[in-house]
Amino acid sequence: MLMSGEQYIESMKKYDPRIFLGGKQVKLLENPTTMTVVKANATVYDLALKPEYEAVMTVQSPFTGEKVSRNLHIAMSNADLEKRAEMALLTSQVLGTCNYRCVGADILNALAGITWEMDRDLGTGYHKRFIEHLKYLQQNDLACSGAVTDPKGDRSKRPAQQEDPDVYVHVKEKRADGIVVRGAKVSQSGAIGAHETIVIPTMGMKAGEEDFAVAFAVPNGAEGITYICQYTPFTAERELNDPRYLGNPQYGQRETCIMVFDDVFVPWERVFMCGETRYCGKLIARFAKTHRMNCGGACKVGFADIIIGATQLMAEYSGVQKAPHIVDKITDMIRISETARACSIAAALKGREEPEGSGFYQPDDVFGNAAKLTVAEGFWDIMKWAGDIGGGMAVTMPSEKELENPETGDYVRKFMKASAPAELRLRMAKVIQNWCAGLHGAGTWHGAGSPMAQKMALYNLANLEEKKALAKKIAGLPE
Numbered sequence: 001m002l003m004s005g006e007q008y009i010e011s012m013k014k015y016d017p018r019i020f021l022g023g024k025q026v027k028l029l030e031n032p033t034t035m036t037v038v039k040a041n042a043t044v045y046d047l048a049l050k051p052e053y054e055a056v057m058t059v060q061s062p063f064t065g066e067k068v069s070r071n072l073h074i075a076m077s078n079a080d081l082e083k084r085a086e087m088a089l090l091t092s093q094v095l096g097t098c099n100y101r102c103v104g105a106d107i108l109n110a111l112a113g114i115t116w117e118m119d120r121d122l123g124t125g126y127h128k129r130f131i132e133h134l135k136y137l138q139q140n141d142l143a144c145s146g147a148v149t150d151p152k153g154d155r156s157k158r159p160a161q162q163e164d165p166d167v168y169v170h171v172k173e174k175r176a177d178g179i180v181v182r183g184a185k186v187s188q189s190g191a192i193g194a195h196e197t198i199v200i201p202t203m204g205m206k207a208g209e210e211d212f213a214v215a216f217a218v219p220n221g222a223e224g225i226t227y228i229c230q231y232t233p234f235t236a237e238r239e240l241n242d243p244r245y246l247g248n249p250q251y252g253q254r255e256t257c258i259m260v261f262d263d264v265f266v267p268w269e270r271v272f273m274c275g276e277t278r279y280c281g282k283l284i285a286r287f288a289k290t291h292r293m294n295c296g297g298a299c300k301v302g303f304a305d306i307i308i309g310a311t312q313l314m315a316e317y318s319g320v321q322k323a324p325h326i327v328d329k330i331t332d333m334i335r336i337s338e339t340a341r342a343c344s345i346a347a348a349l350k351g352r353e354e355p356e357g358s359g360f361y362q363p364d365d366v367f368g369n370a371a372k373l374t375v376a377e378g379f380w381d382i383m384k385w386a387g388d389i390g391g392g393m394a395v396t397m398p399s400e401k402e403l404e405n406p407e408t409g410d411y412v413r414k415f416m417k418a419s420a421p422a423e424l425r426l427r428m429a430k431v432i433q434n435w436c437a438g439l440h441g442a443g444t445w446h447g448a449g450s451p452m453a454q455k456m457a458l459y460n461l462a463n464l465e466e467k468k469a470l471a472k473k474i475a476g477l478p479e
């Protein structure tokens, strides 16, 4: 049964996660910043119930036979992959922040294939277990966040060589009824507001690193879990200000946290990998493929649509919209964003069944990496032009509260007016400030993996031998 936004909020009352923000313990459903995550999730639940978005946001599950959220669906065709990318685009356009279920959705897809493969090769029972858990998630329409990124300590060392092994999530103890895990995951988007978090290793593991080769699901606020939230100038601003005057009043910034696992017990029925190091690399590679298409490509296109809209409006509000250089810059923003969108759709349409015989589909790797890289580089340019066209006021403007101040209101109205009233210019400049002078540059760069990882993947995937042969043929050189 699909939940409404209101039912989702009601369902979160059953959980009592241990959350810290700005040095204080806070309640998920009471704090203005943690509530931005809850509101974003609630809106995604409501989108799934709107007839106009039904085809994008929902799908008939082959496992339960019922209509389920696409956030919990395993892609079984190219059309499924395309719809998944469309969902990322749509939710970004609507929220102007993270669809906090995106990483979870892509992990579920990677786990479906890898558990199938492990059962086939090793005779394990992971896939059956995974599908049972998936059915539980689908039947209850639960929100899942996805935990990949370990703190990693000294990046030049392997997990087992670290001074403190806890910088990688690992199995501390195996019991008859389950495992005990220890460690942490960082930069966890929306984990505080998810019913469940699905955890996988951050990278490929080698023989001798079996304890780190672990994948599992935990319910929100399970014993031993602490969430330590990011705290930014935007958090402080939300605490101090009337939310109406913030750049994204409802949904705010992409809220993440450090999720600490301090000896958390996970029953076996929630464990989907435990020690199979040989399968870790493939698991993370499949996750990356899907996530680069969705989070890397499509999601940021939705953000770009908002930035382009705000920039065009700012141009109109200041009366410069017809100047050739403005038209040229807006066109450049559209070019970057549509190229990323095209790569993302190409990744879906050129995707294929993986592993063969499983029925599960993965996007094309080359196009997925190209989508993420185009966006990582291009987003800075998009923000550059938004900052250019928005003018200095995007970072120098006074608070909109001045408009209500009898001592300054008339001055602000008089001097901030251009071809549109001060109220409109201030409001839209704040939207631009939210993107250009905010967290989104570095966020887009690192989200779905730092670009060096995609560059290495793209270089390795490109068939350079074939390209060399083509060049030799044209030059009249022997093969």
Ligand SMILES: Cc1cc2nc3c(=O)[nH]c(=O)nc-3n(C[C@H](O)[C@H](O)[C@H](O)COP(=O)(O)OP(=O)(O)OC[C@H]3O[C@@H](n4cnc5c(N)ncnc54)[C@H](O)[C@@H]3O)c2cc1C
Binding pocket: 103, 146, 147, 148, 149, 150, 151, 152, 155, 156, 185, 186, 187, 188, 189, 190, 254, 256, 442, 443, 444, 446, 447, 448, 449, 450, 451, 452, 453
């Ligand atoms: C807004 C946002 C939301 C996110 N949401 C999630 C989420 O929901 N779930 C999740 O699991 N993760 C999430 N992430 C984490 C994201 O996947 C990581 O930020 C990304 O993989 C980079 O890892 P890192 O932050 O530890 O960077 P670092 O590893 O510290 O990278 C910093 C630099 O070091 C380089 N580097 C790192 N290791 C090596 C090495 N061994 N050799 C050479 N160079 C190296 C990198 O290329 C980069 O240039 C999110 C990140 C952001 C910014």
